[in-house]
Amino acid sequence: MAGTKPSYHIASIPGDGIGIEVVAAAIQVVEKLAKHLGTFDIDFTHIPWGTAYYKEHGRYVSEDALDTLRRFDATLFGAVGAPDVPDHISLWGLLLAIRGPLQLYANVRPVRTFPGTKSPLATAANGAIDWVLVRENSEGEYSGQGGRSHLHQPWETATEVAIFTRVGIERIMRFAFETARSRPRKLLTVVTKSNSMRNGMVLWDEIAAEVARDFPDVTWDKMLVDAMTVRMVTKPESLDTIVGTNLHMDILSDLAAALAGSIGVAPSSNLDPTRKNPSLFEPVHGSAFDITGKGIANPVATFWSAAEMLSWLGEKEASKQLMECVERVCAAGIVTPDLGGSSKTQEVTDAVIAEIEKLPKP
Numbered sequence: 001m002a003g004t005k006p007s008y009h010i011a012s013i014p015g016d017g018i019g020i021e022v023v024a025a026a027i028q029v030v031e032k033l034a035k036h037l038g039t040f041d042i043d044f045t046h047i048p049w050g051t052a053y054y055k056e057h058g059r060y061v062s063e064d065a066l067d068t069l070r071r072f073d074a075t076l077f078g079a080v081g082a083p084d085v086p087d088h089i090s091l092w093g094l095l096l097a098i099r100g101p102l103q104l105y106a107n108v109r110p111v112r113t114f115p116g117t118k119s120p121l122a123t124a125a126n127g128a129i130d131w132v133l134v135r136e137n138s139e140g141e142y143s144g145q146g147g148r149s150h151l152h153q154p155w156e157t158a159t160e161v162a163i164f165t166r167v168g169i170e171r172i173m174r175f176a177f178e179t180a181r182s183r184p185r186k187l188l189t190v191v192t193k194s195n196s197m198r199n200g201m202v203l204w205d206e207i208a209a210e211v212a213r214d215f216p217d218v219t220w221d222k223m224l225v226d227a228m229t230v231r232m233v234t235k236p237e238s239l240d241t242i243v244g245t246n247l248h249m250d251i252l253s254d255l256a257a258a259l260a261g262s263i264g265v266a267p268s269s270n271l272d273p274t275r276k277n278p279s280l281f282e283p284v285h286g287s288a289f290d291i292t293g294k295g296i297a298n299p300v301a302t303f304w305s306a307a308e309m310l311s312w313l314g315e316k317e318a319s320k321q322l323m324e325c326v327e328r329v330c331a332a333g334i335v336t337p338d339l340g341g342s343s344k345t346q347e348v349t350d351a352v353i354a355e356i357e358k359l360p361k362p
């Protein structure tokens with residue numbers, strides 16, 4: 001109906017550790033933004049999946065988890081991981097039980113030096129770090145294939161099989177070329193390890209060359225993952241959009257966030273570009289039990305993830321305004337201890353809310 005405000009229903013899964021604190025902060029901020037602008041409605045439904053749920057129910061998510069999430073427009077996720085549960089149980093129980101089955105195959109991780117953060121690199125002056133890392137998010141080293149045998153023998157054996165499919169590679173490659181094309185520099189670097197990994201990684205190289213033919217306006221090159229770590233440090237200005245496998249980009253995106261200044265501000269989007277399933281947005285950081293409950297978790301990565309969520313839902317102007325508010329707060333030095341400040345999570349949140357209140361009403 002003409003004139004009807006869009007209304008978004010969001011599943012919120014705070015998960016574990018500081019995930020609970022930063023998601024609560026982001027909900028306050030997004031609700032305030034929606035109320036202040038008045039151009040869209042948004043509501044959050046709390047879903048209690050995580051380690052506490054696991055201890056009570058013996059599983060990290062409910063049996064109908066995928067159908068539950070499909071009832072929402074998007075998911076805002078916090079973090080998973082607890083000191084008293086093996087990491088592979090918690091990660092596969094929660095996050096990986098969603099990403100692959102919902103085919104959220106494109107994990108997008110923008111990285112840039114943010115107001116209030118400082119790159120440790122002498123090479124990163126003048127905004128040299130402004131990258132988008134695209135992580136294949138549904139297969140590869142995270143396919144879950146493998147096994148253990150010969151238990152307790154000296155020759156105890158474990159296999160971890162990486163699976164790369166033409167469909168999986170081609171769709172992430174197209175997504176990465178499109179992402180590169182949408183950015184001013186139209187520059188893509190494809191990361192593999194096709195010297196030693198002579199099957200799957202060679203297929204990546206071949207498909208990159210095939211897909212590139214459909215994007216003549218995008219300049220692209222290839223890097224081996226080991227050499228890529230050196231280039232990220234020594235020539236950050238030579239990079240823009242970067243695509244690679246699930247594991248390679250998991251590692252490189254942590255490096256990228258640290259090089260830009262802090263993992264505490266790094267966001268990520270787990271997208272189903274076909275939009276058949278709702279996408280999931282989360283900070284790159286984990287549950288950080290060392291600071292859980294101290295009220296000092298940096299909420300900025302989750303604010304930025306929430307802004308990416310708004311943009312994905314179609315609220316591009318609201319997303320931009322939210323980021324401007326967050327940047328003003330960080331530039332004013334209202335930042336948590338990981339960025340060298342002394343503000344608490346709630347103080348940063350309150351400061352962003354105060355900035356939102358100053359925004360002109362549309």
Ligand code: GGG
Pocket residue numbers: 077078079080081091250282283284285286287
């Ligand atoms: N908010 C992100 C999070 O909780 N990550 C936990 C983790 O260990 N992730 C590993 C991965 O994404 O591969």
